[in-house]
Amino acid sequence: MTFIYGxxxxxxxxxxxxLASFQRCLEHGVNRCELDLHLSRDGELMVIHDPTLKRTTGLRGKVQQHDAAELQRYDARLGGPGWISPCPIPRLETLFEQCPFEHWQLEVKSASRVRAARTVQAIATLAERHGLSERVTVTSSSREVLRALQQHAPHLARGLVAEYAWLDPLKVARHYGCNLLALNWTLCTPERQLKAQKAGLHVSVWTVNDAALMRRLADFGVDSLITDFPGLAVSTLRG
Structure with a gap:
């Protein structure tokens, strides 16, 4: 069975x-999600993709230049589907408290050595506090982040995010002791997928928004696919 991640x-x-987006995912019966993390100035894990605020809030500046309390007041619905009510940037803790996902892929973008260590330690602490250490895989394309996971949170599952084919993703994943390989769908050949699965890796493919591609990847036997449209994925794969 191919799992669906929102x-x-x-x-x-x-x-x-x-929060509205994760609740919508759960409404479709999709109880796995992928999200992105950045640290606020005061060390809180905030759920936002970009290191800057511009694209989703229209505001200037970097996430790391603002405290969590400020970030939670900013409306992050810019550039997405039309939405009536304001959607604040959430703390990861808020999602842990309010969204009963059975598994979380937490992606950490590239960071300096110090920042990677701080981010990884914050994730480990928060996951432990909420009893979710077994339900979390921390993913990254950054060697610095994967190294920090090995050093500071070896008990947490980790995954390599592979977008380009310039390095052998399997080799890199093995080097950092990864459990999961998150492949850009263009890199997911049946050969690479089988090789990864034989090496004990969960193969998660992103971002899959086309119904025919969803069916093809599920037929290949990918372990999971990550989609912007969990409702479409449910009707395509489970309908």
Whole structure:
């Protein structure tokens, strides 16, 4: 069976990485999600894709230049599907408290060594506090982040996000002791997928928004696919 993960919640149906988006994902019966994390100035894990505020809030500046309390007041529904009510940037803790997902892919973007270590330690602490350490896989394309996971949170599952084919993703995933390989769908050949699965990796493919592609990847036997449209994925794969 191919699992479905909502990409940034249900990015194609509600403003990405907001509580409304994750609730929409759950309404479809999709109880796995993928999201992005950045640290606020005061060290809180905030759910937002970009390091800057511009694209989703229209405001200037970097996420790391604002405290969590400020960030929670900013409306992040810009550029997404039309939405009537404001959608604040959520803390990860808020989602842990309000969204009963059975598995979380938490993507951490590239960071300096110090920032990667701080982010990883914050995730480990929060996951433990909520009893979710077994339900979390921390993913990244950054060597710095994967190294920090090995050093500071070896008990957490980790995954390599692979977007380009310039390096052998399997080799890199093995080097960092990954459990999961998140492949851009253009990199997911049946050969690479089978090789990864034989090496014990869960193969998660992104971002899959076309029904025919969903069916093809499920027929290939991918372990999971990440989609902006969890409702479409449910009707395509489970209908």
């Amino acid at each position: 990409h940034r919640g249900a990015k194609g149906e509600a403003p990405e990485n907001t």
